[in-house]
Amino acid sequence: MSYTEELLREKFPAKQDVVTEITNLEAILNLPKATEHFVSDVHGEYNAFDHTLRNGSGNVKQKIIENFGGRLTPRNIQEFATLIYYPEDKLVYRKKHVATQDELDQWYLNTIARLIEVLKITATKYTRSKVRKAMDPNYVYITEELLYNDRQELDKRNYYNQILHNLVALHQADEFITVTCYTIQRLVVDHLHVIGDIYDRGPAPDKIMDTLMNYHSVDIQWGNHDIIWLGAVSGSALCIMNLLRICARYNNLSIIEDAYGINLRHLSMFAEQNYTDVQAFRPKTVEDSEVIRPDERKQITQIHQAVAMIQFKLEGQICKRRPEFDTENVALLDKIDYAKGEVIIDNKKYPLACECFATVDPKDPYKLTAEEEKITRSLLDSFKNAPKLHKHLDFMMDKGSMYKCYNGNLLFHGCIPVEKDGSFRVFKFNGKTYEGKSLLDFFEKKLRKAYGEPDITDDLATDMLWYLWQGPLSPLFGKHAMTTFARYFVADKDTHLEKKNAYYSLRKEEWFCRKLLQEFGLNADQGHIINGHTPVKKGHQPIMANKKMIVIDGGYSKAYQPTTGIGGYTLLYNSYGLQLVTHHPFTSKEDAIKNGRDILSTKRVVNQELKRQTVADTDTGREIKEKLQLLRNLLSEYR
Incomplete structure (x- = not known):
């Protein structure tokens, strides 16, 4: 046995x-197949992400329309939907706008009865035991009595109505409404997939991680921006410097200090002593962000330069240490003529547009100064011993992977490195070769090893995390090289070019997508590939290869919205098929509560199941x- x-x-x-x-x-x-919800590239935009979760990418409102379309006006439907999204806030707002207690009591009775109707619809896909687990334990009995009894049955009508009246009379209406709204949110979506890039650019990735840790069912496919945060706590100084540089670039150093409690005072003092106000390193801001004071902007600019220079030095060291990475073109400090102000890139000379090389020794350009060494060691210790950051990244490791095969679909953030003919590119290491699925498995194994041994800071596994960030065969990066140095110091935009892997052209072809699905052991006739990483620009289509490829990075990050023209894509997969959802840019939670502003724009059917799927098909x-x-x-x- x-x-x-x-x-x-x-x-x-x-x-x-x-x-x-x-x-x-x-x-x-x-039972009908439950709904899966896909989001990608949220990049710290907590408010938009939180709203999308609360409305289930429009699923909540759709349930209301199905049940109340002929009984409520569009305005009242939106009011009711907003209540379900933000019950606590909407209750406060509602109570401020009623004339009498009797009017409020009547609103309570009507609202509770309507909520129970919506709850009945959302509960139909699940067993009673699963619905019970989604309820607040304090209200399970009351909720089940209302849920499983029909108000229209004459024998039960008085019983049902008395429960409603008691909730109001005993001052339990607010709490009951609140917990019922959250139960509806919980049941509208059964499982959430996050297709990478929770971190960087936006202001509140920590709040997103808190939300995910409290979410009922979730998996994460790591993105390239997530990797440098995982690398930072795994002992990679290079990942730390990239991370800090991006935070400085987008005016988000408060994430490091305020959210995660990592002290940057030593770094700030060093930067102030060695760097000036260089325009190329000033923080980028979006249109509606708060104004930065001149002294604060200068401080961020100086920190930006300090970490960038340490990064460039460490890159030179790793390129020498790991020739097998084939990243020699990244190290450029030894290609600079410091007297003439020129740099050689790909055998061609370019004038430097700006300079901030006070800490660079031209005779040994990749050597850290004593103070830089001290700062680097201090930051490694700080990241390794940041409790809240570890809590978040432990969760990301537990729920995360390089890719996921789920209900017949293939989920990954970036790409599968290939040649122009669609053959897999080969990564050679220690006499072994890795390609396609085995390449992603190899990288995941190294990542988990590095994360589990944070005190070992210069081993292959730790260096591999930096390679995943910008290596030429990294499936999370997907370009020939990262031209960070040139973007800061060289005006000629030809030097800024980062050539994409052939994957990004071939993913438009159905035969290629079928090949990838088969590589991962999936049914090429029924499966789809769900991708993030590359924002879908205005005029481009997120659905490709005869609906085999779906790209859902549509501009959650405000930094990308001028390029995409929208506020992001999400994807829903229920028993009827796949639906791509396009969102308007999110305004604010206050606007949603006061004016009923939602971010749902349009739903587009990707595929319609000929036969409604059941749990048996999953x-x-x-x-x-x-x-x-x-x-x-x-x-x-x-x-």
């Missing part, structure tokens, strides 16, 4: 126990079928 069979025998010791479980599981297989269904076979074997023994 196998270990699994032994466990089943302990859990179901009698024949009737087995019969009951078989009956339960067989019934579950016939990965969960496959697991249930395997368990059913074991249970039937056990039942035969009992007989």
Whole structure:
């Protein structure tokens, strides 16, 4: 008898126990497939991300329209939807705008009855036990009595109505409304996929991580920006410097200091002593961000230069240490003629547009000064010992992966490195070769090793995290090189060019997408590839390759919205098929509460299932079928 069979025998010791479980599981297989929700490249934009989760990419409002479309005006439908999104805030707002207590009590009664109707719709896909788990424990009894009894039945009408009146009379209406709204949110989406890049650019990735840690069911496919944060706590000084440089570039150093409690005072004092106000290093700001004071802007600019120069030095060291990475073109400090103010890039001379090389020794340009060494060691210790950051990144490691195969679809952030003919590019290391799926498996293994050994700071696994950030065969980067130095110091934009891997052209081809699905063991006729990483520009299509490829990076980050023209894409996958959702740029939570402003724009059907999918058609269904076979074997023994 196998270990699994032994466990089943302990859990179901009698024949009737087995019969009951078989009956339960067989019934579950016939329930409609629950809704999956896909988001990508949220880049610290917590408010827009939080709103999207609360409205289920429009799913909540759709449920209301289905049930109340002929009974409520569009304005009242939006008011009701906003209540479900932000119950606490909307209750405060509502109570300020009612004339009498009697009017408020009537609103309570109407609202609770409507919420129960919406809850009935959202609960139909689930077993009673799963619905119960989604409820607030303090209100399970009341909610179930309202949910599973019909107000229209004459014998139960007075019973039902008395429960409603008691909730109001005993001053429980606010709390009941609030917890019911969150139960609806919980049931509208069964599982969330985050296709990478939670961190960088936006102001509040820490709040996004807090939200995900409290979410009922989620997985994460790491993005290139997530990797440098994982690298920072894994002992990679290079990842730390890249991370700090990006935070300074987008005026987000408060994430480091205020959100994660990492002190940058030593770095700031060093930067002030060695760097001036160079325009190329001034922080980027979006149109509606708060104005930066001149002294604060100068301080950020100086820190920006300090970490960039340490980064460039460390890049030179790693290129020498790891020739197998094939990243020699990244190290440029030894290609500078400091007297003439010129740099050689790809065998061509270019004048330097600006200079900030006070800490560089032209005779040994990649050597850190004593003070830079001290700052680097201090930052490594600080990142390694930041409790809140570790809590967030431990969760990201636990729920994360380089790719995921889920319900027949392939999910990954960046690309699968390929040649122009679609053949997989080969990464050679220690006499072994890695390509396609095996390449991603190899990188994930190294990442997990580095994360588990943060005190080892210069081993291959730790260096590999930097390679994942910008290496030419990194599936998270997907370009021939990162031209960071040239973007700061060279005016000629030809030097800024980062050539994309052939994957980004070939992903428009159906044959290529089918090849990738087969490489990962998926059904090429039924499966799809769901991608992030590259913002879909105005006029370009997010659905490609005869609907086999769906790219959902549409501009969550405000920095990308001028390019994309929208506020982001999300994807829904329910029992009827796949729907791509386009969002307007998010304004504010206050605007949503006061004016009912939603960010949902349009839904576009990607594919419509000919036969409505059930749990039996999912990965969960496959697991249930395997368990059913074991249970039937056990039942035969009992007989």
